[in-house]
Amino acid sequence: MTKLLEIKDLHVSIGGTEIIHGIDLSIGAGEVHAIMGTNGSGKSTLTKAIAGHPDYEITRGDILLKGKSILADEPEDRARAGIFLAFQYPVEIPGVSNMYFLRAALNAQRKARGEAEVSGADFLALIKEKAKLMDIDAGLLNRSVNEGFSGGEKKRNEILQLAVLEPTLAVLDETDSGLDIDALKTVANGVNSLRDSKRSFLLVTHYQRLLNHIKPDFVHVLLDGRLVKSGGPELALELEEKGYAWLEQTV
C-alpha cells in the first residue's frame, strides 16, 4: 500500500550549507511519528522542506505525498494537497483578523479542491465549535492574527488552524516549546481529538514530555542531519533518561 508520506535520501541546504544529509522516512495513513533531536540537528529544516519553504533547497532525494513527488509544488499547493505545518514561531499579522484569515485559508483550499466556499454564517458556526474544542477564547478570533498573543495562545492558535483546515498530514514543529503544563495539555488534547485512521502526524520535538500526552507510534532520532535511530515509544523514554550523548557516539 502506498504510504502517505515518503521521504527518500533527502538532502537539504540553506544558503549553500547542507543541513540534512540524507534522510529516509515513511509515514503511513493514521500514524503518529515523532522526531526528536537536539538544537541544530536539522529538525526545523526538515519541517520547512516538507512545507516547501523557498529558502530551503532540496539538493538530492525526494518527498512524495501519496506516491507523487511534491518537490515542484509551491507551498500553497502542498497545503491544498493536505500538508499542514504548525510553526515553532507563528508570525504576527497586524491588521488581519484571525477569523478573516482562517476563512480565507479554508476557502482558498476548498476552492483549489473544487469544493464550494464556506459562507460567513457557516464558517462562524464552524469556528466557534473548533475554538471550543481547542479551549480558545472567542475574543482571540476577532483579534489580529497572533498579534499580542501569549506564547501559549499562539501555539493553540496553530492547532486551531489545524482543526479548521483538517489536513491529511500535520507537521508540528516544536509546538510544545515554551508551553506551561496546562497549555501543553490543551494542545495535546486538541491533537489527540484530531487523530483518526486517515490523518497522520509528524511531531518534531526536543523533549519527551509532549509524548507523555500524545502517544506516538514511532520515534526517530535526528542528529546532525541524519536519522540515527528509530523505534517505538519506548525510545523516547530512553532518550529522556540517557540524553542524546550516547547516540552521538554511534554517528
Add this chain to the structure above:
Amino acid sequence: MTIQTENPLQSLIDAHTAGKAEPAWLSELRADAADSFAALGVPTVRHEEWRYTSLKSLLALKLAPAAHAAVLDADLKPYFIAGADDIRLVFVNGHFDAALSKLPTLPQGLLVAPLSSQFRTDDEGLPSKLARYADHHAQPFTALNMALFSDGAYIRAGRDAQLETPVHVLYVATAPQATAPRTLLLAGENAGLTLIESFVGLGKAAGFCDAVCEIVLQQGAHVQHTRLLRDGVAHHIGWNEVRQDRDSNYTHNSISLQAQLARNDVNVMLTGEGANCTLHGLVLGAGSAHVDNHIIVDHVRPRCVSKQLYRSVVDERARSVFSGKVIVRPGAAGTDAQQQNNNLLLSDDARADTKPQLEIYCDDVKCSHGATSGQLDAAAVFFLRSRGLDVQQARNVLTYAFANEIIEQVTIEPVRAHLEDVMRQRFHGLLGD
C-alpha cells in the same frame, strides 16, 4: 526661490481674470495673489521644500481654464459615501452645481454654502476671513489658487453649534481643466464639525487641481477632516492651513488612493494652550505615481499634543515622499509631539523618501519620531502560503493589513466603511468576501 523663465501656469491667470463681475475686495485679493504668484514662480527641486518633487510634468500639461461642464449624478455615484451623504456640496470645474448638491436647512448658528453665495451677504465678514490664513505671499500654489479661484465650500459653526452630519464636499474636475477650489471652515467656540473633501477627476486627459483649505478652530472646537484623492486625480496640489486655539481638537485623514502627481501640504499652528492635533495619512501608489505629503505642526503655545502617522504603499515605479516637521517654539512647555512614517515597497523600482524632523526650542517637551521603509515580511508571506493562499493573495492580505491600520484610524464610521470597501476592491478577493 528659483523663478522659472517661462511659466505656462501664468497664462491661466490671464485668461481667468478677464471680465469678472465680483466685489472689489475679491478682485483686489485676486490681483494681489496673481502678483505674488508671478513673483514667487514655480518651485523647482532646487528649492528645499520641493527637493523630492519635480513639477516638470505639471508644467508640460496643456491645460484649459476651468469652465462649466455637464456631470451626471451617475458619474459621481462611486464617490458618494453612504451614511455621509445628507449634506453635499458638489463643484464641477470650480463652479457650484446645485443640482448635484444637497443643502438641507440647518439649525441656527450653522452655515454650509458655496462661498460664491456669501461674497456680498456674509454677516461674519467673509472679506476678513477668506485667504487670511494660508499665506499666498509665501506659497506659490496658494497664490495661484487665489488668482484662479472661482468657488468652494464655506462651512461655519457658531459658538456651541454642533453639526453631527458630515459635510461632504466633492471637487470634480473634467480633464484637462485647471481648477482652483478653496474650502473655508470656521468652527466657533466649542463647535463641532465634520468635513470630507473628495477630489475626483473625470475623463482621461490629465488635469490639474490646485486646492486650498483653511480651517480655523476657536477655543474648544472639534473638527474632523478627511481628504480623499480619488480616481482620475492627475496632478494635485493641496494646501491645508489649520489654526487651533486653546483646547481645540483637530483630526486630519489624508487618503491618497490615486494620483499621478500629488502634493499634500498640511500646516497646523497650535496657537492656543492644550490644543490637540492628530494627522493620519495613507498613500497607495502604483504605475509612475508620485505622492508627496509635506507637514508642519507648529507648537506655539504650551501643553499641546500632536500626532502624525503616515503610511505609504508603493508598487511598480511609484514613489512616495514624507516630510514632516514639528516645531516647538520657546515657551511651548509640556509639548507632546509624535511623528511616525512607515513605507511598504512592493517592487524593486518603487521608492520612498522620508524626512521626519524636529525643531525644538524649548525644554520640558516629549517628542519622538521614527520612520521605516521595507518590503513585505517574507516569513509572513510563507506562513500565509503554507495555509493555502497563493502568492498574490498572501501579498494582498499583508498589504491590505498594512494600509488598513490607517483606515482603522478614521473615526467617521460611514467614511471608514466606504474606504474599507474601496480597499477590498483594490485588493480584490483577498478575504473571500
